[in-house]
Amino acid sequence: AAPRAKVRIALIVESTVDDKGWCQSMHDAITAVQKKYGPAAVEYSYSEKMKPVDAGSAARQYASKGFDIVICHGAQYKNLVLEMADEFPKTTFAFGTSAEVGPKNVFTYMPQSEETGYLNGLIAGLATKANVVGVVGPVDGGDAARYDRGFVLGVRAVNPKAEVKVAHTGSFGDFVKASELAHTQVKAGADVLTGSSQQALGALRAVATYHDKPIWWLGQDVAQLATPERSKVVAACSYDYVPVIETLVAKRQAGVLGGENLPLNFKNGGFVFKYNDAVGPVLTKEIRGKVDAARASLAAGKLPLDWKSVKF
Amino acid sequence: MSLAHLLQDVLSLGVFFSVALLLAALGEMFNQRAGVFNLGCEGIMCMGAFLAFLPPYLVRTGPLAPWANLAGFALAMAAGVLLGLLFAVVTVTFRASQGIAGIGLQMLGWGVAGTLFRSHIGGVTGVEGVAAWRVPGLSRLPLLGPVLFNQNPLVYAAFLAVPASWYLLHRTPWGLRVRAVGTHPRAADSMGISVVRVRYQALALGGAMAGLGGAYLSLCQAKMFADDLVAGRGFIAVALVYFGRWSPWGIVGGALLFSLAQAFQLSLQVGGIKFPYEFAVMLPYALVIVVLALARRSRVVGPAALGKPYDRELRV
Amino acid sequence: MRPAPTHAPGPAREAREARGRAAAPSSSSAGDAAPGALASGPIGELRLEGITKRFPGVVACDGISLAVRCGEPLALVGENGAGKSTLMNILAGLYQPDEGRILLDGEPVHFRSPADAYARGVGMVHQNFMLVPNMTVAENVALGMRSLHDGLRLDLALARRRVAEVAEHHELPVNPDAQVWQLSVGEQQRVELVKTLCLGARLLILDEPTSALTPQETDDLLTRLKRMTAELSIIFISHKLQEVKALSDRVTILRHGAVVFNGHTADHSTAELAALMTGREVTVPRNAGGAATGPPILAVRGLRVRGDRGHLALDGLDLELRAGEILGLAGVSGNGQRELADALAGLRPAEAGTIHLDGQDLTGCGPREVIARGMGYVPEDRHHEGIVPSFSIAENLVLKDFATGRFSRGPLLRLGEIARHARALRERFDIRCSSTGVAAGSLSGGNIQKVILARELARRPRALVAVYPTRGVDLGASEFIHRQLLALREASAGILLVSEELEEILNLADRVAVICKGRILAVLPAREATREQLGLLMAGVARA
Amino acid sequence: MPRFRLLYAGAVVLLAALAAAGAGALVLAAIGKSPWATYAVILTGPLQDLFGATEILVRAVPLILVALGIAISFRSGILNIGAEGQLMVGVLAATAVALALPGLPRPALLPLCLAAGAASGALWGGIAGVLRAWLGVNEILSTVMLNYIAAQLYTFLLRGPMIDPDELMTGSGTPQSVRLPRSAWLDRLVPGTRLHAGLLLALALAACVWLLLWRTTLGYRMRAAGAGSKAARYAGIRVERSLLVAMLFAGGFAGLAGAVEVLGVHHRAIEGISSGYGFAGIVVALFGGLHPAGIVPAAVFFGLLLVGADMTQRSAGVPANMILVLQGVIILAIVSARMALRDAYAQERAARLVRRLFPARGATPARAAPGDPAP
Numbered sequence A: 001a002a003p004r005a006k007v008r009i010a011l012i013v014e015s016t017v018d019d020k021g022w023c024q025s026m027h028d029a030i031t032a033v034q035k036k037y038g039p040a041a042v043e044y045s046y047s048e049k050m051k052p053v054d055a056g057s058a059a060r061q062y063a064s065k066g067f068d069i070v071i072c073h074g075a076q077y078k079n080l081v082l083e084m085a086d087e088f089p090k091t092t093f094a095f096g097t098s099a100e101v102g103p104k105n106v107f108t109y110m111p112q113s114e115e116t117g118y119l120n121g122l123i124a125g126l127a128t129k130a131n132v133v134g135v136v137g138p139v140d141g142g143d144a145a146r147y148d149r150g151f152v153l154g155v156r157a158v159n160p161k162a163e164v165k166v167a168h169t170g171s172f173g174d175f176v177k178a179s180e181l182a183h184t185q186v187k188a189g190a191d192v193l194t195g196s197s198q199q200a201l202g203a204l205r206a207v208a209t210y211h212d213k214p215i216w217w218l219g220q221d222v223a224q225l226a227t228p229e230r231s232k233v234v235a236a237c238s239y240d241y242v243p244v245i246e247t248l249v250a251k252r253q254a255g256v257l258g259g260e261n262l263p264l265n266f267k268n269g270g271f272v273f274k275y276n277d278a279v280g281p282v283l284t285k286e287i288r289g290k291v292d293a294a295r296a297s298l299a300a301g302k303l304p305l306d307w308k309s310v311k312f
Numbered sequence B: 001m002s003l004a005h006l007l008q009d010v011l012s013l014g015v016f017f018s019v020a021l022l023l024a025a026l027g028e029m030f031n032q033r034a035g036v037f038n039l040g041c042e043g044i045m046c047m048g049a050f051l052a053f054l055p056p057y058l059v060r061t062g063p064l065a066p067w068a069n070l071a072g073f074a075l076a077m078a079a080g081v082l083l084g085l086l087f088a089v090v091t092v093t094f095r096a097s098q099g100i101a102g103i104g105l106q107m108l109g110w111g112v113a114g115t116l117f118r119s120h121i122g123g124v125t126g127v128e129g130v131a132a133w134r135v136p137g138l139s140r141l142p143l144l145g146p147v148l149f150n151q152n153p154l155v156y157a158a159f160l161a162v163p164a165s166w167y168l169l170h171r172t173p174w175g176l177r178v179r180a181v182g183t184h185p186r187a188a189d190s191m192g193i194s195v196v197r198v199r200y201q202a203l204a205l206g207g208a209m210a211g212l213g214g215a216y217l218s219l220c221q222a223k224m225f226a227d228d229l230v231a232g233r234g235f236i237a238v239a240l241v242y243f244g245r246w247s248p249w250g251i252v253g254g255a256l257l258f259s260l261a262q263a264f265q266l267s268l269q270v271g272g273i274k275f276p277y278e279f280a281v282m283l284p285y286a287l288v289i290v291v292l293a294l295a296r297r298s299r300v301v302g303p304a305a306l307g308k309p310y311d312r313e314l315r316v
Numbered sequence C: 001m002r003p004a005p006t007h008a009p010g011p012a013r014e015a016r017e018a019r020g021r022a023a024a025p026s027s028s029s030a031g032d033a034a035p036g037a038l039a040s041g042p043i044g045e046l047r048l049e050g051i052t053k054r055f056p057g058v059v060a061c062d063g064i065s066l067a068v069r070c071g072e073p074l075a076l077v078g079e080n081g082a083g084k085s086t087l088m089n090i091l092a093g094l095y096q097p098d099e100g101r102i103l104l105d106g107e108p109v110h111f112r113s114p115a116d117a118y119a120r121g122v123g124m125v126h127q128n129f130m131l132v133p134n135m136t137v138a139e140n141v142a143l144g145m146r147s148l149h150d151g152l153r154l155d156l157a158l159a160r161r162r163v164a165e166v167a168e169h170h171e172l173p174v175n176p177d178a179q180v181w182q183l184s185v186g187e188q189q190r191v192e193l194v195k196t197l198c199l200g201a202r203l204l205i206l207d208e209p210t211s212a213l214t215p216q217e218t219d220d221l222l223t224r225l226k227r228m229t230a231e232l233s234i235i236f237i238s239h240k241l242q243e244v245k246a247l248s249d250r251v252t253i254l255r256h257g258a259v260v261f262n263g264h265t266a267d268h269s270t271a272e273l274a275a276l277m278t279g280r281e282v283t284v285p286r287n288a289g290g291a292a293t294g295p296p297i298l299a300v301r302g303l304r305v306r307g308d309r310g311h312l313a314l315d316g317l318d319l320e321l322r323a324g325e326i327l328g329l330a331g332v333s334g335n336g337q338r339e340l341a342d343a344l345a346g347l348r349p350a351e352a353g354t355i356h357l358d359g360q361d362l363t364g365c366g367p368r369e370v371i372a373r374g375m376g377y378v379p380e381d382r383h384h385e386g387i388v389p390s391f392s393i394a395e396n397l398v399l400k401d402f403a404t405g406r407f408s409r410g411p412l413l414r415l416g417e418i419a420r421h422a423r424a425l426r427e428r429f430d431i432r433c434s435s436t437g438v439a440a441g442s443l444s445g446g447n448i449q450k451v452i453l454a455r456e457l458a459r460r461p462r463a464l465v466a467v468y469p470t471r472g473v474d475l476g477a478s479e480f481i482h483r484q485l486l487a488l489r490e491a492s493a494g495i496l497l498v499s500e501e502l503e504e505i506l507n508l509a510d511r512v513a514v515i516c517k518g519r520i521l522a523v524l525p526a527r528e529a530t531r532e533q534l535g536l537l538m539a540g541v542a543r544a
Numbered sequence D: 001m002p003r004f005r006l007l008y009a010g011a012v013v014l015l016a017a018l019a020a021a022g023a024g025a026l027v028l029a030a031i032g033k034s035p036w037a038t039y040a041v042i043l044t045g046p047l048q049d050l051f052g053a054t055e056i057l058v059r060a061v062p063l064i065l066v067a068l069g070i071a072i073s074f075r076s077g078i079l080n081i082g083a084e085g086q087l088m089v090g091v092l093a094a095t096a097v098a099l100a101l102p103g104l105p106r107p108a109l110l111p112l113c114l115a116a117g118a119a120s121g122a123l124w125g126g127i128a129g130v131l132r133a134w135l136g137v138n139e140i141l142s143t144v145m146l147n148y149i150a151a152q153l154y155t156f157l158l159r160g161p162m163i164d165p166d167e168l169m170t171g172s173g174t175p176q177s178v179r180l181p182r183s184a185w186l187d188r189l190v191p192g193t194r195l196h197a198g199l200l201l202a203l204a205l206a207a208c209v210w211l212l213l214w215r216t217t218l219g220y221r222m223r224a225a226g227a228g229s230k231a232a233r234y235a236g237i238r239v240e241r242s243l244l245v246a247m248l249f250a251g252g253f254a255g256l257a258g259a260v261e262v263l264g265v266h267h268r269a270i271e272g273i274s275s276g277y278g279f280a281g282i283v284v285a286l287f288g289g290l291h292p293a294g295i296v297p298a299a300v301f302f303g304l305l306l307v308g309a310d311m312t313q314r315s316a317g318v319p320a321n322m323i324l325v326l327q328g329v330i331i332l333a334i335v336s337a338r339m340a341l342r343d344a345y346a347q348e349r350a351a352r353l354v355r356r357l358f359p360a361r362g363a364t365p366a367r368a369a370p371g372d373p374a375p
């Protein structure tokens, strides 16, 4: 439902809103909501490249200028949100990833990204001819850690013979290193790769250089389906924060300023998943069948994933 | 997978990864040989990476498309020359402190590239880039073939630049002037060599090479551009000059050591290690330090006038 | 090309002047453009008119006018800081004058860089060597040869040939392929000379060329220069008036940036010249004391020490220094003097042998312990080893004692005491400076030497090692330094005076030890030693 | 002459400011933003309210601390590029101590945390010091490399041994530590702002560094070793030891900056805590002339720049990277200008030029005035 009064939303991100990854998905959701309700109903402003200390001043500036909802899009902003929540009790703050329940004017959100990883893992397990699958991880933490583990579960579920090679660049933003890692994975025999966070684009770009080889990529963001490298992307799934934003707006209108955790999963529509129909024969009927079935069970909440059990 | 196979992969990837560092470090070597310490190498690489990426990004099809990469390299080098000259104005003509000016240049290069990219292109964007070029015949050699002769054209160019740099430094009049100006500028000046001019030239050349190193990153290695694509490689290139003790051979050794270690640690991770991956990521950095600490041979001190602005009338 | 005039012995200046006037102003041919064609005789008359050069805070040259007539060796003398080097740097194109002009055969010339000066035949051998140490002799020469700088390939063979030609023509043997840093000071001086000639100098400016040379090398150089006057004009700067007398026809004296005297060398005695230079009577201090009888204070036995290049620089050296004596250590430089001095100061480890100071074993001690035991050291390289140039004079004066109770309280420095100390020493040692707070590096060479000496003497050392203490120092300051050394001797300290100047050693020392190839060849009472005998010993030709 | 000097200084400063502003404006024009509006926000934005003003100081605190250490090391002849890594190690140590001893009373815990930060930073810096002093490894090389190693160590510890157990339990898995006990927090100086007692510490330490460098035997020793290592060695100073001590100080200060940052601002070890203070600190140190009295204002100026440029994003829509452009051009312009201002030779030359161009005013008045016949 459209808000009764104008809502002012501010977003604080660590990289940029066009990073085809973590930050862009939130930005896209807010602009989608803004479009839906009309710019008269939703005002939106964002700050990019915010180190935690800068985020502190930006968030406070937003709050004191009367923004209603201040979203600090990263768990590293947790403290400053908790601190400011005391000082600005009338403002709604939100940050994620976090599964904790915050104070009464703080929402947290947590993508249960093992689900997206699991679907991609199913495809990888079925699509690999070499039975070697590669994961280009940034740092083993947060939603990336969950995605990677879900991915491993997915591969194992359909192809116990396949080996999943998980490696990390140690950085969220070093594209060149991600590219180096992807090349190393390919040389080591991997023919299906995936990766998370913005650095993954470096890996995707590396995969795309193997034009004429059957080497495939599974995207952790549907924006990747719009890149020139899309011919390598078999499928992609990503976070859809639109429900989160709508919830934030609706709850605020209803007088609830926080105190809840909003998970993202297939069940609540927090994820989108897309095949790349143009990718050709690699996307077999079998794959579609298994993935669709799994997606249905996930959406029904009937497929628990014990991602914590995966060690690598 | 066989050990030989692994070795071949590590070697060929190591060579592939080393080129940006190698080019930038060779350029920095010329700067330092002429007595100027340019910590702004990183910024020049950023600009190089960005500008090299522009033509192939803008001209993807059409009759001009095949030339786009070349235009990219040319732009990157031209920008490198300009930034090198800017640095020369600041440090040679105004004789500003080189270390701090270098950090300024780094911020400027990174900032301009990032700002223009952000406001005119945005996002993270790939380009077709430059493909590997097999040397006919040689590429079929066992082991060496894939390692050395199935690489990007710029890889060959960079490795040819090593002996070329040596020749330039030690067998040409210009090299003689550069070495003199970096060791004993007053002596060079007293023989009618213009210290200022030689330093400008060296900085222009160094800038061009750093720009090319950046172009390698965006057009040959990552084949994409993103803000902060260079991510500190310029600083590593500067460190490699010290590692290589101002000699092209030492520098190529350092660049290879670092990149092979990088390729090795990635292979190690991909092979499934049993310790926290962070320690694998540290490996190349730690290795460079350890090798130097163990080498400990005669302390080759750098060009004697390194870092010291020169003025004829200033008392030494 | 004119026939080379025959060498005119003695003060045959009328003949030379006549030749100079006759010389056509044909001397603008590019320096080395035509290899093989060596300097085509002296250049014409060179005139400096009203040259003024200011540096921040000083007027180094204040309206100086000067003429160098063709083929007439001119000597330029003056105290440290009088402006000699500055003036010559202007003539050589390195500095631009603020005012005034240079005329070559009446025609104004403008030297924007040394290259311009060389192109007109003006070349300079600088006070500090202008050689790139990690290059070969040929490379150093090639650096200045314009004709080699066009192509892509460096034609070192041409440079080598050129060096060989010049070396042969002027009988200045040098090895074109030697690395400069491996050469001795004397050899480097020769290389400088060859280099300057190779680049086409026909007016040769020599800024204190002899200050680092041994007596033999000096004599040798003077003979060669004398011979060269047949072909070249020469301006010669030196603090040693005997050399001035020996070489020059005319002498110009500068003081405080202005010409105070201009005349024929032959018409004046060295004493007169010295008085003109300093503005007062200069007497040569001499050691008048009897033979030292004090107990041995410094004893060195069988000392073996390696030099920088790994060779055995000291090979079983024995030496004994008594309290209250000055022991002169004579020798050609490079025979282990430097290493001996460093070893005595604890800066160089001994491979074998012992060093005892005042009966205590100092072998293996670092500089800190050695200093604490009362050893003083006036090192050779005053700019780098003697002072911290960017530190103030006051700070430099306590470089060895800042941590003692006198200058510090606990961890804190006693700045007041340090300043007082500096003022007192400035007074006592006549250090010429605007204040003791200025950077020591900004002082002239002689004053830097006084700072070092003041620091060392104020510590009342038991033994003092002084290496070339008056090198490059003007007459007045030398005299002063010599007096101070004698006074220290009176205070019954032992002094090891390392010098290449036999005058200095014979005037000051009680005994003379001659070092050659890392051993002491002989120890003689100074009264009995003669120059000739010492010269032979130093060359390793004779035994005592 | 004094009038000329004033004119000269004015002209140089004006030219530098124009050059910097002009270069920045060029880039701003290239992205279609108004230079005037942008500059106005940068220079005045942060000063509009108390919070903005205090934010400047919040940035200045770590900058001062890092720069003080850099000043010590540069003055002692060692170029420390490794403050970034030393700072991170300092964050880790301070956090570890605070978390290990949460029961300690505040007067014990807080100093202990600060000391741990400083000590660990010193240790990290000391590695480079030992490598340089006794193994001849160039410190630029080693400190650059050690920065990367520290960054990995940082994530390793925060992801593994030091991670907040809640993060594991809830499955968020963010690499960050538990919130520090309140007894380890630095006091906030102004309510409603983030300005913390670290500022007082930084100012006090600035005074101490001045004392150390110019008033103590230790400082004398380090400066002597830095300014003339050979002469220092000849005078009995153990130069190697001085280098190490200097690096210990430099690392210690950077480590302390990390500790202060975590105890004063963030209250837990998180990713991205440094904000590049390690590099900015070098700039501040050199800007401040490697002297505490210069470092403090330089840090405040940089704080203004950081906060102000950050605001332009929100109020003028300028991309975040523009901050870097402006910092870059300002640094280049100011270092050039500073040289020109301090360089007596350049000043002389300018004076000469003026005399040559305007002979009537420069050279002749003394001579012309008396001889001037009255019309």
Ligand SMILES: Nc1ncnc2c1ncn2[C@@H]1O[C@H](COP(=O)(O)OP(=O)(O)OP(=O)(O)O)[C@@H](O)[C@H]1O
Pocket: B312, B313, B314, B315, C055, C056, C058, C059, C060, C078, C079, C080, C081, C082, C083, C084, C085, C086, C087, C127, C442, C443, C444, C445, C446, C472, C474
């Ligand atoms: N580059 C310079 N910068 C500042 N002052 C200088 C410079 N060169 C020389 N001076 C000053 O100018 C004066 C003349 O110096 P100059 O070197 O010409 O003396 P000099 O006669 O050669 O002395 P010496 O016998 O010691 O070589 C001195 O006061 C000196 O301190």
Ligand SMILES: Nc1ncnc2c1ncn2[C@@H]1O[C@H](COP(=O)(O)OP(=O)(O)OP(=O)(O)O)[C@@H](O)[C@H]1O
Pocket: C368, C403, C404, C410, D217, D221, D236, D237, D238, D239, D241, D242
């Ligand atoms: N020249 C020096 N170089 C390096 N370190 C020194 C030097 N002089 C003293 N130190 C060290 O600095 C510290 C304090 O210096 P101080 O000069 O007060 O020591 P000290 O009491 O004179 O030394 P000691 O009496 O042990 O010989 C001591 O640990 C000392 O060992």
Ligand SMILES: [Mg+2]
Pocket: C084, C085, C086, C127, C207
């Ligand atoms: Mg002189």
Ligand SMILES: [Mg+2]
Pocket: C403, C404
């Ligand atoms: Mg004591």
